[in-house]
Amino acid sequence: MTPEPWTGALLQAGVIALYLASQLALLVHTLHRWPMVLSAGEPDPVGPEPWWDPADPPHVLVQLPVRDEPAVVARLVAAAAALEWPRDRLRIQLLDDSDAPHARLGAAAVAAARARGVDAVHVRRGDRQGYKAGALAHGLARDDAGFVAVFDADFVPAPDFLARLMPRFADARVGAVQARWGHLNRDASLLTRAQAAMIDGHFLIEHRWRQRRGRFLNFNGSAGIWRRACIDRAGGWSDATLTEDLDLSIRAQLAGWRLAYAREVLVPGELPEDMGAFRSQQHRWAKGAIQTARRHLGALLTAPLPCRVRRDALIHLTAHVAYPLLLVLATLLVPLLAGPARMPLGWALGLHAALTIAGVLPVGLLLARGARLAGRGRTGAAVDAAAALVLCAGMSWHLARAVLAGAFARGGEFVRTPKSGAAGADRTAPVRRSGSARPCAVELALAAAAAAAVAWSIARGSPGAPAFYAMLSLGFAWVGSGARPWMRAT
Numbered sequence: 001m002t003p004e005p006w007t008g009a010l011l012q013a014g015v016i017a018l019y020l021a022s023q024l025a026l027l028v029h030t031l032h033r034w035p036m037v038l039s040a041g042e043p044d045p046v047g048p049e050p051w052w053d054p055a056d057p058p059h060v061l062v063q064l065p066v067r068d069e070p071a072v073v074a075r076l077v078a079a080a081a082a083l084e085w086p087r088d089r090l091r092i093q094l095l096d097d098s099d100a101p102h103a104r105l106g107a108a109a110v111a112a113a114r115a116r117g118v119d120a121v122h123v124r125r126g127d128r129q130g131y132k133a134g135a136l137a138h139g140l141a142r143d144d145a146g147f148v149a150v151f152d153a154d155f156v157p158a159p160d161f162l163a164r165l166m167p168r169f170a171d172a173r174v175g176a177v178q179a180r181w182g183h184l185n186r187d188a189s190l191l192t193r194a195q196a197a198m199i200d201g202h203f204l205i206e207h208r209w210r211q212r213r214g215r216f217l218n219f220n221g222s223a224g225i226w227r228r229a230c231i232d233r234a235g236g237w238s239d240a241t242l243t244e245d246l247d248l249s250i251r252a253q254l255a256g257w258r259l260a261y262a263r264e265v266l267v268p269g270e271l272p273e274d275m276g277a278f279r280s281q282q283h284r285w286a287k288g289a290i291q292t293a294r295r296h297l298g299a300l301l302t303a304p305l306p307c308r309v310r311r312d313a314l315i316h317l318t319a320h321v322a323y324p325l326l327l328v329l330a331t332l333l334v335p336l337l338a339g340p341a342r343m344p345l346g347w348a349l350g351l352h353a354a355l356t357i358a359g360v361l362p363v364g365l366l367l368a369r370g371a372r373l374a375g376r377g378r379t380g381a382a383v384d385a386a387a388a389l390v391l392c393a394g395m396s397w398h399l400a401r402a403v404l405a406g407a408f409a410r411g412g413e414f415v416r417t418p419k420s421g422a423a424g425a426d427r428t429a430p431v432r433r434s435g436s437a438r439p440c441a442v443e444l445a446l447a448a449a450a451a452a453a454v455a456w457s458i459a460r461g462s463p464g465a466p467a468f469y470a471m472l473s474l475g476f477a478w479v480g481s482g483a484r485p486w487m488r489a490t
Contacts, residue, residue, distance in 0.1 A: 012335070019332040026325040026359060032315050033362035036209040040369050044208065044263055050163075051170035057089050060162060060225075061145035065095040065135045067128075068102045069153040072270070076153050077109035081118040084159045091143060092120040095135040097128050132221075133237040133244035140236075145228060152222035154270035156184070161265065165225050168260045175230030175257030176249070178207070179223040182268035191278065192271040193380075194387035199271075201370030207261045216313040217259040221245035223267035230257045240295060240410060243288025250296050250313070254303055275482045282395060283402040286320040290406030293317035324400035326393065330472055334453065337462045364389055394475025397443055443480025447473050 052058055062080050066073055073094075080092045092113065096106040106122055113120040123139055130137065140148065147166070151157060161179070168177040180203045186196045210217050219226070221243075231237070234252040241247045249259060272278040293314070300310050300317075367388045371381035450473035457465035 015332055015335050019329065019336055022325050022328045022332065023359075026322055026329065029315055029319055029322050030359040030363055032312070033366050036205050037362055037365045037369055039209050039212065040205050040373065042208075042212060045212070049170070050167045052166070057086055058147055058166070059089045059091075059145040060085055060147045060149060060166075061139075061143045061228075062090065062092045062149045062151070063095055063136055063139050064093065064151055064153070065097070065132050065139075066106060066153045067097045068099060070102050070105050072153050073102075073106050074109045074112075075156060076151065077106075077113050077120065079156045080151065081113035081116055081120060082159045083157065083162050085162045087117060087119065090119060090162075091145065092118060093123050093139045093143070094120065095123050095139045097125060097131075097135055130237075130239040133239040136244070137237040140228075140231070147225055148228055148231065149225045150222060151267075152269065154184070155181075155222050155267050156269070157223065157267050161267065162225070164265045165262055168262060169225075169227060171258065171260075173256070173258045174227065174260050175234070175252045176219050176224055176226045177260045177262055178217065178219050179262050179265040179267045180204070180207075181220065181223060182266045184268045184270050185273060186271065188271070188273050190387050191275065191391070192273060193384045194391045195271045195278065196374070197367045197371045197381075197384040197388040198392075200374040201366045204263065204370045204373040205366055208263060210312070211261045213308075213312075215309055216250065216253050216316065217261055218249040218316075219245045219259065222269065227257075233257075241288045241291035242284045242406075243292055246289060246317075247292045247295065250292060250300075250317075254296070254299055275479065279395070279398055279479070282399060286323070286399045286402035287406035287409075289317055289320055290403050291410065294407060320399055320403050320406075323392075323396040324403055326396045326472075327400055330450070330453075330469070333465060333468070337457065337460055337465065360389065390471055390475045390478065392475070393471045394443065394477070394479035396472075397446055397476070398440075398479065439482045440480045443476045447476035447480055450476060 062083065064076055064080060066076070069076070077092070077094060083090065092110075094106050094110050096103050098106060103122075103124065110120045110122040121142075123135075123142065125135065125138055128134070136150065147169070149162065149165075165177050165179060168174055181199055183192070183196045183199070185192055187193065207217060209215075230252050231248065234248060234255050234257065236248075237244055238247055253259060272281055296317075297314075300313055303310060364385050367385035368381045371384045372378070376384060450469045453469040454466045454473060457469060
């Protein structure tokens with residue numbers, strides 16, 4: 001039975017309306033990058049002078065949460081033990097949730113630090129309740145230091161880390177200070193180069209812009225220092241979300257504290273070299289960010305803050321919504337171009353131009369500019385930024401599922417990111433690999449479908465669509481293949 005003409009027209013109008021709404025929602029997030037990119041050349045504010053009495057420096061607790069980190073735990077404890085701070089005002093906690101064989105390595109690392117005269121303790125719990133947030137809270141209950149530095153297992157702080165960051169607490173309103181992340185293994189593969197571009201864009205452009213404009217910042221989970229009073233008054237560490245760092249950052253700023261960012265202090269860490277580890281890490285970050293947005297949406301909307309601050313915080317917390325939106329656009333574009341009331345050529349050109357110029361361009365420029373500020377040459381920065389865009393497109397299916405999970409589920413298991421011990425650690429130690437590193441049938445099928453859409457859209461003479469589907473096809477093939485050896489750097 002042939003449908004009535006008006007039914008097809010109504011259906012096509014609905015598809016167009018949904019496509020436009022999805023594109024508008026995506027542009028809200030991508031257009032937000034333009035002021036960040038345009039402000040990238042602005043100078044950083046001058047930091048304060050040291051504020052403590054040299055004869056009476058504050059007590060600092062260094063917390064090192066670990067879980068089965070045989071390749072890096074000794075390096076981590078040694079780096080913490082080398083921090084330049086009066087020995088009677090510094091304590092190190094190795095918060096070790098490892099299984100027994102790996103816990104022995106942590107105990108040996110702590111014993112070596114104690115032999116050097118460092119006040120270090122090996123903290124073991126009876127269970128992993130609360131995961132990282134639970135371990136941090138457990139350690140805080142055992143110490144009363146006024147300041148708390150946190151380092152994940154793969155980070156290697158320089159000896160002057162505390163001396164350079166602590167002056168930022170001269171302002172009594174500052175509740176936490178975040179240092180910039182560096183990369184121990186940036187050039188290990190195209191995957192690590194793409195990740196580095198994303199992280200550099202975040203730290204060298206986004207964080208700087210938010211600090212200069214008085215927007216909400218976030219502690220990134222490692223390479224930072226908290227004022228103990230801020231943690232306590234904001235409600236302490238919570239495992240209600242998978243991003244305990246972001247959750248506490250929002251609660252602290254809603255309570256009136258400021259977070260600061262120290263761009264000049266670089267702390268190198270390890271990027272996941274395995275696609276399975278990268279997928280696991282990104283799933284946790286995406287799900288946790290949406291959980292945090294859901295948890296604090298009401299408070300942000302009603303907080304006595306300038307509208308621009310609340311708006312930026314909401315866009316930042318919901319940034320991962322871009323991934324399901326990208327899939328919606330890719331799906332709707334097919335009936336849009338093939339429907340009975342096919343979109344006029346002028347409309348198609350205009351929409352695809354808007355998506356490319358207003359959407360992809362600011363993100364690409366942010367990534368390339370961040371890589372350049374990190375010291376990459378023009379060609380290297382362009383390659384890294386392009387790889388990051390393709391990688392993000394390929395992660396859209398995986399992270400869309402994380403967004404949906406975060407929208408409806410509280411908490412979840414904190415799946416650690418395996419560490420290989422890049423750049424100097426013991427690579428002979430066994431490293432637990434992620435089981436999801438093998439090829440993914442769904443993403444490979446999506447890669448094939450997107451490749452077919454490239455050929456189909458070319459045959460249809462649809463401007464803009466082939467490049468869009470080609471990026472998706474390449475991304476899905478990369479992510480779905482499990483990062484085969486041909487993606488390694490040479």
